[in-house]
Amino acid sequence: MRFSSCLPATLLACCASALAAQPATVRVDYLHSGNAQGESYAMDRVVIEPLPWPGDMGRTLDDTDRGINKVEVVDAKTGRLLYSRGFSTIFGEWKTTAEASNLTRGFGESVRFPKPDVPVKVRILKRGTDNAFTLAWSVDVDTDAPDVIRKQPPAPAKPIPIRVNGPSAGKVDLLILGDGYTRGEQKKFEQTAKRLADYLFTVSPFKERAQDFNVWGLAVPTEESGVSRPSTGTHHASALNTRYDIFGSERYVLTTDNRALRDIAQHAPYEFIEILVNNDTYGGGGIYGQFSTAAANNDWANYLFVHEFGHHFAGLADEYYTSPVAYQSRGEGPKPEPWEPNVTALHDPAQLKWRAHVKTGTVLPTAWPKEEYETHSREYQKVRAQLRKDGRPESEMSRLFRDDLAWTNALFSRAPNARAVGAFEGANYEAKGYYRSQQQCLMFDRSEAFCAVCAEAVEQTIDLYSRPLPIKQAGGTNK
Template sequence: MSLRSTVSAALLALCLSPGAQAAQAAQAARQPATVRLDYTHSGNALDEHYAVERVLIEPLPWPGDLSQRFDDTNRGNNRVEVADAKTGDLLYSRDFSTVFGEWKTTEEANKVSRGFHESVRFPKFDKPVRVRILKRDERNGFSVAWSIEVDADGQDVVRKQAPALAQPIPIVVNGPSPQKVDLLILGDGYTQADMQKFEADARRLSAHLFAVSPFKERARDFNVWAMAVPTRESGISRPSTGVHHASALGTRYDIFGSERYVLTLDNRALRDIAQYAPYEFIEILVNNDTYGGGGIFGQFSTAAAGNEWAEYLFVHEFGHHFAGLADEYYTSPVAYQSSGARMEPWEPNVTALRDPARLKWKQHVQAGTPLPTPWPKADYESASRAYQKRRAALRATNRPESEMSALFREDLARTRELFAPARYRTAIGAFEGANYEASGYYRPAMQCIMFDRSEQFCPVCRDGISEIIDLYARPAK
C-alpha cells in the first residue's frame, strides 16, 4: 500500500470498527492518486487569460467515487473536463464557479485587470490527459476557455511537499471517503489556545447542518473533518475597521468592498493546507463575532463562528458552495453590478420566468397557483428600506454586534408577521424579487434560508442539494 493510502486509512481507522478498518484499507489501496492543477486566472470585465503554475500529486488518494466521474447537474459558471489526450474520450468532469467570476461583475473589473489563483483536482489516470476549463457562453451553454495537456507522470510534477501545518480531526465518520461526501471544516483566526474552541465550533455548527433538511435525512452520507492552523492573534482581518491579522489561510472581511463578505483570496494556501485531509467541500470558520460569511460554488464557504447567527450563516453559505444555490434576497447592498440582461440563471432556485409553462420547478407548483405569484412585495420593500438604513447606521458608527443581532431578530419577526396572512404563504410558485434584483428574477417560495434568516430550505432548494449529495455519495443502507 502506498504512503498516501496508508495516511488516509489511518484517519478513518480512528473511527471505524476493525472489520470496517480492513475494508477501508483495501479500498484506499485501490483509489488513484489525487492530481491538482494550479493555474492563474486573470483579466477584467471584458477579457480573460489562463496560465499554468504547477501540477502536483496531493498526499492523500482520490476521495471520490470512481463510478461517479461525470457531472450532469449543469451548475456553475465553469466546468472542468479531463479527457484522454490521444483519443479525446472524456474521463472526468465537474462544474464549479470561481472568485474571478464574481469579481468580474464588480465595478473594479471595468477599470483594472487582476489575477486570481485557482485549482482543479481530479483522479490520476494512467495516461496523459487534456484538461479543459469551460465557461458559460451567451447561449448559457459551456464552451472551452482554456485547454492544456497534463502528464501526471512528467518530470515537472511536484510529488513531495512540506509537512502538514495541522492534522485533521475526525468529527463525523460514516464510512470510506469514496462512498461519502467529505466535508472539511477549516479554522482561521484561532490561536493555539483557541484550538478547543475551534473543535467545539466545528462540532456545533456541523451538528446544526445535519438538523436541517435535506442534510438531516442524508446525514449518514457525510464524513466531516476539522483542521486549523493556529494564528498568533485571535480573529481575522477586517480592513474597514483597521484590523489586520496574519493567518495561513488569509481569510478576511470586506471582500469586493462588502463589509459582511468573507473570503480568502489565497487559493494556493487554502489548497496546500486542505490537501492533508480527505475533502470534496470546504467550510472555513473564522474566529470572529462580527456577522459575515461567503460561499463560492465548488470552491469553499465561510462563516463567522462567534456570531449569534452563526448557525444560519454556516448553512446559508454552505448552500452556495455545496449546491450552487442563488441568493434569493434583493434589498441588501452587494458589490455586483446588474448586467441588465435576464438570461435564465443556471442556479436551481431562481428563474427569469421566460416561459411559466416550463418553470424549472413546476413539479412543486400546485394547480391554480398563479405565475408570477402574488406576495406583499411593496410592503416588504418599504420595511426593508427602513431596516437597511438602520443596519448601515449601526455599521457606520461601529455599534456593538449585539445591536446588529437584535436588529436582525426584529427584521425576521417583522417579515414573518407581514407574510403570515398572505394567501400563498406556504405555496411554491414564482415570487418576483431574487438574485439581487427587485424585478425580472423570481424565487420559488416567499421564505427560505436563501431569502432571509429562516430556519429551513424550501422544497426546490432541498431538491438542488439532494442532487449534489447523489453525485458524491452512495446512499447509506
C-alpha cells in the same frame, strides 16, 4: 460517530486504508486573470496530493449542470471524457464588480481529479448567457511528467475526525477549516466545528442524509486571534489569509490565497470546504465548488454556516434583493436565465425550471406582499448601515436581525400563497425580472429551512458524491 468497526483513535488510519485502492489525487493550479472585457489562463503547477482520491470512481461525470465553469479531463489520445465537474470562481464574481471595468487582476485557482493512467487534456469551459458551455482554456497534462510535484512538507496541523460514517469513496467529505485560531484556541475550534456540523444535520435534507457525510476539521494555529477586517483597521496574519471586506462589502468574507487554501486542505479527505473565521462580526461567503466561510462566533453562526454552504455545495443563488452588494445591476432590460437551480428570469412560465413542484392553478408570476416588504426593508437597511457606521456592538446588529425576521415571519404568515411554490418576483439581487420559488427560504432571509426547490438541489448534489449504504440484513448489523 460511525466508521465500520474502527475505534475513534484509528479513524484516520482506517480511512487511509480504505482509500488505498483509490487513484491518487491530481491538482492543477493555474492563474485566471482579466477584467470585465476579457480573461486569460496560465499554468502554474501540477501536484500529486498526499491523500488518494476521496470520491466515488463510479460517479466521475457531473450531470447537475451547475456553475459558471466546468472542468473536463479527457484522454489526450482518444478524446474520451474521464472526469467533469461544474464550479464557479472568485474571478467570475469579481468580473461583475465596478472595479473590473478599469482594472485587470489575477486569481489563483485549482481543479482536482483522480489520477489518470494516460496523458490528458484538462479543459476549462465557460458558460455563456445562453447557458451553453464553450471552451475557455485547454492544457496538456502528463501526470507522470518529471516536473509534477510529488513530495510535499508534512501536514501543518492534524486533521480531526468530527463525524465519520464510512470510507470516503462512498461519502460526501466536508472539511471544516479554521482560520484565526491560536494554538491555545484549538479546542475552541474543534468544539465550534462540531457544534456547527451538528446543526447542519438538523436542517433538511441534510438531516435525512446525515449518514452520507463525513466531516473533518483542521485549523493551522495563528499568532493572533481572528482574521483581518480592513475596514476597521484590523489586520491579522492567518494561515488561510481569510478576510472581511471582499469587493468592498463589509460582510463578505473570503480568502483569495488559493495556494494557501489548497496546500492546507490537501492533508484531509475533502470534496467541500467550509472555513470558520474566529470572529464575532456577522459575515460569510460561498463560491460554488470552491469553499464557503462563516463567522464562527456570531449569534447567527448557525444560519451563516448553512446559508453559505448552500452556495458552495449546491450552487444556490441568493434569493434576497434588498441588501447592498458589490455586483453591478444587470439593468432594466430582459434578464438572462440564471444557471442556478433556485432562481429564474421566467421567460416562459410553461417551462419554469421547477414546474414539477407547482400545483395546478397556481398563477405565475405569483402574488406576495412585495411592496409592503420592500418599504419595511428600506428602513431596516438604513438602520443596519447606521449601526455599522457608528461601530455599535454586535449585539445590537443581532437584535436588529431578530426583529427583522420576526416582522417578516408575521407578514408572510398572513400573506396569500404563504406556502405555495410558484414564481415570486424579487431574487438574485434584483427587485424586478428575477423570481424565487417560494416566499421564504433560508437563501432569502434568516429563516431556518430551505424551500422545496433548494432542498431538491441539495439532494441532487448529495447523490452525485455519495454511495447508498448497504441494506441491513436480517439478524445482522449495518456497519
